Amino acid sequence: MRSQGRWATLVMAALVLGAAFPFFRAIAGSLTPEAQLFEGAPLWPSPAVLEHYRALFAERAFWLPIRNSLIVAGSTTLFCVTIGSLCAYALARLRFRGKTLLLGVILAVSMFPQIAIVSPLFLLLRSVRLINTYPGLVLPYLTFAMPLAVWLLVGYFRQLPAELEEAAMVDGASRLRAFREVIVPLALPGLAATAILTFVYSWNEFLFALSFTLGPERQTVPVAIALFRGQYQVPWGQVLAAAIVATAPVALLVLAFQRRIVQGLTAGAVKG
Amino acid sequence: MPSVEPRGAERREARLAYGMVAPAVATILLIALFPLTWTVWESLHLHDLRMPWLGQPFVGLENYVEVLRERRFWGAMAHTAWFAAASVSLELVLGCVLALAMNRTFRGRALVRASILIPWAIPTVVAALVWRFMFEGLEGWLTDDLGAWLPVILADTWKETPFVALLLLAGLQGIDPALYEAARIDGASPWRQFRYVTLPLLAPAILVALIFRTMNAFRVFDLIYVLTGGGPGTATEPIALYTFNSLMHNLRFGYGSALSVLVFLVTFALALGYIRLLGRGLTEGRP
Amino acid sequence: MASIRLENVWKTYPNGHVAARGVELSIADGEFMVLVGPSGCGKSTALRMMAGLETPTQGKVMIGERDVTEVPPQERDVAMVFQSYALYPHMTVRDNLAFGLRMRGAVPATISQRVDAAAKALGLERVLDRKPGQLSGGQRQRVALGRAIVREPMVFLFDEPLSNLDAKLRLETRAELARLHRRLAATMVYVTHDQEEALTLGSRVAVMSEGRVEQVGPPLEVYRRPATIFVATFVGSPAMNLLPAELVPAAPLPGSAKASGTTMGVRPHDLAVTSPGSGEVDALVDVVEPRGSELLLYLRLGASGDGPELRVITPPDLEVAPDQVVGLRFDRARLHFFDRESGRRVERPGTAP
Numbered sequence: 086m087r088s089q090g091r092w093a094t095l096v097m098a099a100l101v102l103g104a105a106f107p108f109f110r111a112i113a114g115s116l117t118p119e120a121q122l123f124e125g126a127p128l129w130p131s132p133a134v135l136e137h138y139r140a141l142f143a144e145r146a147f148w149l150p151i152r153n154s155l156i157v158a159g160s161t162t163l164f165c166v167t168i169g170s171l172c173a174y175a176l177a178r179l180r181f182r183g184k185t186l187l188l189g190v191i192l193a194v195s196m197f198p199q200i201a202i203v204s205p206l207f208l209l210l211r212s213v214r215l216i217n218t219y220p221g222l223v224l225p226y227l228t229f230a231m232p233l234a235v236w237l238l239v240g241y242f243r244q245l246p247a248e249l250e251e252a253a254m255v256d257g258a259s260r261l262r263a264f265r266e267v268i269v270p271l272a273l274p275g276l277a278a279t280a281i282l283t284f285v286y287s288w289n290e291f292l293f294a295l296s297f298t299l300g301p302e303r304q305t306v307p308v309a310i311a312l313f314r315g316q317y318q319v320p321w322g323q324v325l326a327a328a329i330v331a332t333a334p335v336a337l338l339v340l341a342f343q344r345r346i347v348q349g350l351t352a353g354a355v356k357g
Numbered sequence: 358m359p360s361v362e363p364r365g366a367e368r369r370e371a372r373l374a375y376g377m378v379a380p381a382v383a384t385i386l387l388i389a390l391f392p393l394t395w396t397v398w399e400s401l402h403l404h405d406l407r408m409p410w411l412g413q414p415f416v417g418l419e420n421y422v423e424v425l426r427e428r429r430f431w432g433a434m435a436h437t438a439w440f441a442a443a444s445v446s447l448e449l450v451l452g453c454v455l456a457l458a459m460n461r462t463f464r465g466r467a468l469v470r471a472s473i474l475i476p477w478a479i480p481t482v483v484a485a486l487v488w489r490f491m492f493e494g495l496e497g498w499l500t501d502d503l504g505a506w507l508p509v510i511l512a513d514t515w516k517e518t519p520f521v522a523l524l525l526l527a528g529l530q531g532i533d534p535a536l537y538e539a540a541r542i543d544g545a546s547p548w549r550q551f552r553y554v555t556l557p558l559l560a561p562a563i564l565v566a567l568i569f570r571t572m573n574a575f576r577v578f579d580l581i582y583v584l585t586g587g588g589p590g591t592a593t594e595p596i597a598l599y600t601f602n603s604l605m606h607n608l609r610f611g612y613g614s615a616l617s618v619l620v621f622l623v624t625f626a627l628a629l630g631y632i633r634l635l636g637r638g639l640t641e642g643r644p
Numbered sequence: 645m646a647s648i649r650l651e652n653v654w655k656t657y658p659n660g661h662v663a664a665r666g667v668e669l670s671i672a673d674g675e676f677m678v679l680v681g682p683s684g685c686g687k688s689t690a691l692r693m694m695a696g697l698e699t700p701t702q703g704k705v706m707i708g709e710r711d712v713t714e715v716p717p718q719e720r721d722v723a724m725v726f727q728s729y730a731l732y733p734h735m736t737v738r739d740n741l742a743f744g745l746r747m748r749g750a751v752p753a754t755i756s757q758r759v760d761a762a763a764k765a766l767g768l769e770r771v772l773d774r775k776p777g778q779l780s781g782g783q784r785q786r787v788a789l790g791r792a793i794v795r796e797p798m799v800f801l802f803d804e805p806l807s808n809l810d811a812k813l814r815l816e817t818r819a820e821l822a823r824l825h826r827r828l829a830a831t832m833v834y835v836t837h838d839q840e841e842a843l844t845l846g847s848r849v850a851v852m853s854e855g856r857v858e859q860v861g862p863p864l865e866v867y868r869r870p871a872t873i874f875v876a877t878f879v880g881s882p883a884m885n886l887l888p889a890e891l892v893p894a895a896p897l898p899g900s901a902k903a904s905g906t907t908m909g910v911r912p913h914d915l916a917v918t919s920p921g922s923g924e925v926d927a928l929v930d931v932v933e934p935r936g937s938e939l940l941l942y943l944r945l946g947a948s949g950d951g952p953e954l955r956v957i958t959p960p961d962l963e964v965a966p967d968q969v970v971g972l973r974f975d976r977a978r979l980h981f982f983d984r985e986s987g988r989r990v991e992r993p994g995t996a997p
Binding site: 090093094096097100101103104105107108110111114168169171172174175176179180181182184187190191192193194196197198199200201202203204205206207208209224225227228231232235260261285288289291292296306307308310311321324325328331332335336338339340343344346347 | 367370371373374375377378380381382384385388389390391392393395396399451454455457458459461463467469470471472473474475476478479480481482483484486487488490491493515519523527572575576578579582583597600601604605610613614617618620621624625628632
């Protein structure tokens with residue numbers, strides 16, 4: 086048994102190192118002076134410089150895409166969690182015709198290849214002049230974030246004992262009131278997990294952001310980074326610095342809420 | 358025997374349900390189903406934004422015929438299938454190994470879990486860039502038709518294995534430890550325990566992981582767009598990227614829509630196949 | 645306070661399962677009615693229909709003079725104690741108790757007055773500011789009770805509230821409930837699968853099986869004159885012995901009944917052990933179970949022990965051993981006869997029903 090433990094630790098150490106190595110390279114690269122980057126970056130630069138980070142904000146105004154991403158991801162999360170929790174509660178607890186159909190549709194939409202609706206969405210948004218605007222991104226994001234949120238929340242609501250709502254109703258609360266006073270406070274962990282996952286998903290989204298924005302005023306972080314153009318070639322120093330900056334908030338979120346995230350991911354996905 | 362008709366109380370409940378479900382349904386209808394219908398409609402017309410004077414005449418299945426005749430289309434499908442198969446298998450194996458290793462309480466487990474979660478949580482774009490950076494200096498990989506796949510598959514595995522590992526870990530934790538003890542008493546070696554206790558009981562979780570990952574692998578876009586741009590040439594171009602290029606670069610909306618529909622149908626067929634495998638549990642049990 | 649009536653109530657679920665088949669039940673104002681039966685018999689469904697948590701597919705539910713069949717639970721003025729207590733985990737005990745009154749728009753002064761009174765009556769003053777997760781099982785049970793009492797409803801409904809308690813607590817709480825009923829003089833409907841509990845608590849007992857009410861009556865009547873074979877074997881522990889009447893030729897059959905169509909029932913307490921040959925039948929002893937205050941004997945009918953199994957309760961000092969042949973004497977006043985086909989009780993002519 087002890088040998089098993091040692092083997093496990095070795096495997097894990099190997100995998101964790103493997104996971105960390107690219108980050109290590111990225112951080113090293115972001116601190117490497119421009120000249121050294123051309124000849125194949127060293128493992129760790131000396132001297133390490135913060136030039137790229139400075140340039141990121143001073144010359145490229147990187148705070149713009151950060152602002153855009155925050156607004157878009159934040160709004161998407163807000164809508165998804167509120168609208169999604171109402172829908173999920175009805176699906177989890179109420180009896181009505183068409184329930185299976187609705188669940189099926191939601192499941193189906195979450196499996197759409199995004200590419201399949203990029204062009205009509207583009208034309209649709211163009212016709213209502215929402216290209217390169219915040220709503221023009223949040224609305225399409227809801228297409229995919231909403232099924233995800235409903236999916237996760239249905240699983241979560243089903244876990245709560247049904248007797249609580251029944252007790253509340255016998256006590257005199259209407260179904261909606263029972264939802265507000267009893268279910269929602271108890272579902273906060275699940276709602277939080279859903280919110281975090283939705284936020285991460287929206288923050289990372291690329292295809293729609295690429296297709297529906299036109300310039301730095303509305304581009305989100307992933308698009309901004311992908312489109313970095315240098316004079317002669319890809320400005321790796323700044324790209325990597327931007328990558329680190331883009332990763333930092335997500336990494337912090339993950340570290341802070343990793344248990345919630347894991348619960349949310351696995352509760353929604355693994356059969357009971 | 359009385360019939361089961363909705364009485365007043367049940368009708369009330371249904372009405373409340375419809376009210377609660379309405380906003381979500383409206384959103385999905387407007388932003389997902391309506392555009393999809395539009396895509397299907399578009400795919401039956403000629404619509405080239407570079408040549409607006411041609412209008413949008415109905416051309417029936419011409420776009421589809423053209424797609425199926427196009428060698429680049431079949432190349433893209435092959436690339437996608439190969440990519441999905443390779444990365445998903447790798448992710449399953451590695452994820453299983455990682456899950457097994459993590460399935461014991463030890464100090465720092467939370468930290469380990471968090472640190473492997475980070476690759477999953479960062480934008481795919483960032484992952485692609487970091488891996489591209491690492492391979493850029495290395496001679497011959499990104500410029501080689503076959504070699505360019507290595508960073509792509511490695512990057513995807515790096516990013517997605519944590520999700521698979523966590524899924525499998527949750528499945529592992531649901532297995533009653535008493536079963537292992539019984540197996541040990543019966544004389545089973547660790548490998549035998551794995552094969553006869555772990556694997557069968559882990560099967561549902563593996564299946565779910567398989568479905569999620571395959572669906573997503575088939576839709577791969579961000580990773581390859583940023584890592585290789587589909588190159589060299591079109592050597593690593595997956596179907597989503599080919600569709601994107603046809604639509605947004607070549608502005609051939611009719612043709613691109615036909616491509617989109619085909620991609621959608623393939624994804625849908627895969628999904629149906631998997632759902633049947635998982636059984637009714639997916640829609641009636643916990644999702 | 646109010647009476648309750650279920651009139652020809654049916655409940656069929658969409659998957660085809662029939663939980664209630666034409667249930668007729670009449671509960672008087674202030675009565676303590678116990679619904680008892682094995683799991684799946686429909687007792688919980690009947691209770692939930694009284695609460696409004698389920699709607700009958702057919703039939704009427706009346707509370708007092710009001711037809712409440714379609715009325716949702718929040719408008720019915722009933723209180724319910726759930727098997728798992730269903731306390732609101734995120735609220736303090738005080739808020740749990742106050743919830744119902746708050747929902748119905750009571751004045752804060754009334755709320756705190758009633759909550760304090762209930763807490764005092766149940767010994768919960770010291771835990772008012774704790775959350776349910778910090779309480780013991782017994783305390784949680786009392787909070788569930790308190791939540792119902794505080795509302796001063798027309799009807800109290802109990803869904804197996806004692807099944808999560810250990811044996812000792814169960815007995816104590818049972819006594820508490822009986823006291824509560826006497827004090828409040830409220831209409832109470834209580835569901836349990838434990839027939840002993842049913843007999844001790846109820847002023848009347850309704851024995852249910854497979855969605856039907858088999859018998860309703862005072863506990864003693866249900867025990868002494870079971871209306872069907874089901875009731876006869878369900879009520880009373882150890883269960884009543886059932887024998888084909890023809891195996892006991894000396895049995896005094898009721899009037900027109902034929903031995904071949906009748907099953908005879910006799911409770912283990914109503915049989916006495918004597919020397920072989922001096923009773924109505926002989927039997928072979930199989931197992932002897934000392935129970936402290938009595939002996940439980942498992943016997944097989946017939947001197948060679950090839951007949952059906954019987955159970956007999958005897959005084960504890962009886963000298964008897966396995967494989968011994970003994971005689972059995974029946975208490976002729978305590979015999980029951982049932983029609984073998986319908987399972988219904990057959991009365992002797994001249995005996996009062």
